[in-house]
Amino acid sequence: MTQSGSGLHLAVVGTGALGSALLQRLAAVGMPSLLLIDPDRIEPRNLPLSPFLQEALLAHREQIAEYPYKAALLAAHAWAMYRLPWRALPCEVAAVGWQRLRACDLVCCCTDSALSRAELAFVARSLGKPVLDGAVAGGSIAEGRVTRFSPHPAAACYLCGMGEERRATVLGLAASATLGCRVPEDAPAMTGTRSSLDLVADTMAAVIRDVARGTAWGEISCAIKLYAADPQCSAETVELARSEGCPWHDAAAPALRDLPWELPLRDSLPRLHPGKDLLLDWPVCTVAVCNTCGQRCSPFQRVAVVRRTLRCPHCHATALQPLSTVSRIRAADPLALRSPRQLGQPIRHLYRLTATAG
Ligand SMILES: [Zn+2]
Ligand SMILES: [Zn+2]
Structure with missing residues (x-):
């Protein structure tokens, strides 16, 4: 002791x-x-x-x-x-x-x-x-x-x-x-x-x-x-006191579940958690444009990382601007062909799942 x-x-x-x-x-x-x-x-x-x-x-x-x-x-x-x-x-x-x-x-x-x-x-x-x-x-x-x-x-x-x-x-x-x-x-x-x-x-x-x-x-x-x-x-x-304007007090918090890090979501999600969508904790940037060289890239990282620290793969400037992001993925989405790792999710994570949308 x-x-x-x-x-x-x-x-x-x-x-x-x-x-x-x-x-x-x-x-x-x-x-x-x-x-x-x-x-x-x-x-x-x-x-x-x-x-x-x-x-x-x-x-x-x-x-x-x-x-x-x-x-x-x-x-x-x-x-x-x-x-x-x-x-x-x-x-x-x-x-x-x-x-x-x-x-x-x-x-x-x-x-x-x-x-x-x-x-x-x-x-x-x-x-x-x-x-x-x-x-x-x-x-x-x-x-x-x-x-x-x-x-x-x-x-x-x-x-x-x-x-x-x-x-x-x-x-x-x-x-x-x-x-x-x-x-x-x-x-x-x-x-x-x-x-x-x-x-x-x-x-x-x-x-x-x-x-x-x-x-x-x-x-x-x-x-x-x-x-x-x-x-x-x-x-x-x-x-x-709690602020009514604060968005982080959701009474119906989504279930936290494990998912294989290296398997495409299309294979793991319907098998392990049928009828569920994956809610990403932070929006993930799928396409960004560089404000310095004008080239586009697909970072698949959190928007905060893309906005603040990620370097352009073409000119290495820290000037990336997100053009397209994703926050929710259904098993039928094209992005579900990617694994959690390929979607920029951390290893040994717990994933927020919610009933599938329409
Ligand atoms: Zn709060
Ligand atoms: Zn660039």
């Missing part, structure tokens, strides 16, 4: 300044089951506020080429230093197969991207997972905050707390099949001080200890705690 208590399974999304500060605390108490999710490589700008990342880099300086991603380096360090078998997934949270997240008891959110937070909120709602979300000064946050999001369908999610306009922008980027202009995502710089970072990480670690001890998640609405950088300031707790 470790100090961290029971067999709690955690996922930590984001391993930058705040994520690595939290991980340092979880390593110190011997948290054994932890999934690290972060697509980013190690960059010098990550280091000044990340003692744990600095420590990991120093300890692995001879093998650094083997660990280009932050998540992989920190997992290797947790094993080398603490004998903790943490697993790293160097990808976006929206690209993680849901079978990997199904066993998690709690998802900790330490990313500084609004898009990743929104994608995580959808994944957590779909899988019925509670989220512990921390953030340090930047954007709309005064100094720092820790938010507990209950998995209850009636409870507010991260998206509920956004203004309508901001929500529309983030949803347009992540989940809209309508083909608007390319939307640049804001990238707020991490401006927090070490003291506010430590305060937020300490608070998150304390909540995790409570969860490990079996303290009930309890409340239906979630509580937000706001912290001032001055440690003398007392924490303020604010309840967050």
